[in-house]
Amino acid sequence: MKVLILPDAAQAVGRVTREIRDLVAQRPDARLGLATGGTMEPVYAALVAGDVDLSRVTTFNLDEYVGLGPDHPQSYRAYMNTRLFGPKNMPAAQTHLPRGDADDPAAEAARYEAAICEGGIDLQLLGLGANGHIGFNEPSSSLGSLTRVKTLTNSTRDANARFFGPGEDVPRYAITMGIATIMQARHVVLLATGAAKADAVAAMIEGPITAICPASILQMHPRATIVVDEAAAARLTLRDYYQTVHPGGAEPPPMGRSVRP
Numbered sequence: 001m002k003v004l005i006l007p008d009a010a011q012a013v014g015r016v017t018r019e020i021r022d023l024v025a026q027r028p029d030a031r032l033g034l035a036t037g038g039t040m041e042p043v044y045a046a047l048v049a050g051d052v053d054l055s056r057v058t059t060f061n062l063d064e065y066v067g068l069g070p071d072h073p074q075s076y077r078a079y080m081n082t083r084l085f086g087p088k089n090m091p092a093a094q095t096h097l098p099r100g101d102a103d104d105p106a107a108e109a110a111r112y113e114a115a116i117c118e119g120g121i122d123l124q125l126l127g128l129g130a131n132g133h134i135g136f137n138e139p140s141s142s143l144g145s146l147t148r149v150k151t152l153t154n155s156t157r158d159a160n161a162r163f164f165g166p167g168e169d170v171p172r173y174a175i176t177m178g179i180a181t182i183m184q185a186r187h188v189v190l191l192a193t194g195a196a197k198a199d200a201v202a203a204m205i206e207g208p209i210t211a212i213c214p215a216s217i218l219q220m221h222p223r224a225t226i227v228v229d230e231a232a233a234a235r236l237t238l239r240d241y242y243q244t245v246h247p248g249g250a251e252p253p254p255m256g257r258s259v260r261p
């Protein structure tokens, strides 16, 4: 795992945004995996403010609430349309989310998984639930899971209630990429900011690999970049080591020859 600790949330967001910009500059038709949630809002705002051309990328979002159609304001499709796809004029046919209003959510999940597998994902952006979830893979999710319907925990529904109006129910189910689906991405970039994520960040990076903290499986990923701010890094035991390797989240200087010729 590459652990990058940035001084504050704004710089952590900047680091993740740069990762996306650099990939798209190199590969304009990249396949991007996208995430939602409050943490990602400034990432999309930064992409919209910048001049990166996203007209040729293909995107797959991690998840969608079961029962919410694309026009529902709290659907993740609406979130993405408003914050990124619309402002960046991205062709709708290249942006993919599971259909939350599908008649058969299980069949929709299988269709979505197959669409992802067709070309895979070059860079998968991830947020982190305070309970260690990635996508909507809640604690106890199979580490070998594919895209499917998951029941949300009460803690996740409570955490996401802030996006819904008073009296509006947070859906109980979601279609989410599975943990094995996420693990197949060629590069995963996880962003976590703020003190509320500090326990989950420590469990993900330094705890055992366990379904109780689904994000801990990223320890097994050959190319995982974890970008956190100081507040989210607060509970890391090896914090000084990560800072030594990547001071302030920077790339290390090129290695010199350690042995004289």
Ligand code: GLP
Residues within 6 Å of the ligand: 035, 036, 037, 038, 039, 040, 062, 063, 126, 127, 128, 129, 130, 134, 135, 136, 156, 160
């Ligand atoms: C949500 C989403 C995740 C997101 C996470 C954190 O429920 N399904 O993809 O990363 O929880 O959300 P936030 O960034 O709002 O803390």
